[in-house]
Amino acid sequence: MVRIISFCNQKGGVGKTTTAVSASAYLRALGKKVLLVDIDPQANATSGVGINPKNVKQTVYHIIIDDISPRNVIKQTRLIGLDILPASTDLAGATIELVKAKRREFRLKDALQSIAKDYDYIIIDSPPSLGLLTVNALTASHKVIIPVQCEYYSLEGLAELLKTITLINKNLKTKIEVMGTLLTMYDRKSRLNRAVAKETRRKFPGYVFDTTIPRNVSLAEAPSFGKTILHYDPYSHGAKAYRRLAEEILMIEKLSR
Numbered sequence: 001m002v003r004i005i006s007f008c009n010q011k012g013g014v015g016k017t018t019t020a021v022s023a024s025a026y027l028r029a030l031g032k033k034v035l036l037v038d039i040d041p042q043a044n045a046t047s048g049v050g051i052n053p054k055n056v057k058q059t060v061y062h063i064i065i066d067d068i069s070p071r072n073v074i075k076q077t078r079l080i081g082l083d084i085l086p087a088s089t090d091l092a093g094a095t096i097e098l099v100k101a102k103r104r105e106f107r108l109k110d111a112l113q114s115i116a117k118d119y120d121y122i123i124i125d126s127p128p129s130l131g132l133l134t135v136n137a138l139t140a141s142h143k144v145i146i147p148v149q150c151e152y153y154s155l156e157g158l159a160e161l162l163k164t165i166t167l168i169n170k171n172l173k174t175k176i177e178v179m180g181t182l183l184t185m186y187d188r189k190s191r192l193n194r195a196v197a198k199e200t201r202r203k204f205p206g207y208v209f210d211t212t213i214p215r216n217v218s219l220a221e222a223p224s225f226g227k228t229i230l231h232y233d234p235y236s237h238g239a240k241a242y243r244r245l246a247e248e249i250l251m252i253e254k255l256s257r
């Protein structure tokens, strides 16, 4: 049975895309068949695995707006066994077009059903908003992982997102579970980072991943080469952290079955 996990945070620049791409690569490296779904109009996950969004004819946009089968849109990446449903800037318009669509909150969930059995994990990278695209990512997911940067306002954003997920579960009758919060771009020399990390673990006990992602220049460089960290710099601290994250996800999944 496929497991669908989305990476969400309405704040931009917190490491959603880096985490979705890197976790996908390491889940693949650990033997899982993985589909990465890019539902952000900025298409950073798409370019992050080496595909130029300008060169793809059909994208997630056509799946959720025109009912095109995902099978016709899936592209292989250079890592065999890691496929992607690419995004393009068209998706920005989808937010408005979705408003009048039937089952507008479930377009992605419905579409993924036809390919679910081809994968062990479907990983969704979502946009920095709480709009309909993010709602589509959430309702399609069994679980959500929330990347947060250890900064002053992070916890407020986190509380707001948790409230939104509770509301979605209530109003749309879904059962989305929060797998946890992931501390990203962590600098252990920063007193603020250390303080916010401690406060996050105190406020959300059991919901913060043991793995913390360090600030690491290789992680920032990799996307400009269209490579995941697994290909770009597998011995970097960033790569090792994402490998540990993938292992932790598999462990949590095993324990929760």
Ligand SMILES: Nc1ncnc2c1ncn2[C@@H]1O[C@H](COP(=O)(O)OP(=O)(O)O)[C@@H](O)[C@H]1O
Residues within 6 Å of the ligand: 011, 012, 013, 014, 015, 016, 017, 018, 019, 044, 128, 184, 185, 186, 213, 214, 215, 216, 217, 219, 220, 221, 223, 238
């Ligand atoms: N651990 C990290 N260390 C250094 N740079 C990072 C790290 N994680 C992400 N970045 C960089 O920070 C920026 C924002 O990250 P990104 O994953 O695109 O966030 P989001 O998808 O939440 O907007 C990008 O330029 C990315 O390359």
Ligand SMILES: [Mg+2]
Residues within 6 Å of the ligand: 016, 017, 018, 040, 044, 126
């Ligand atoms: Mg992003």
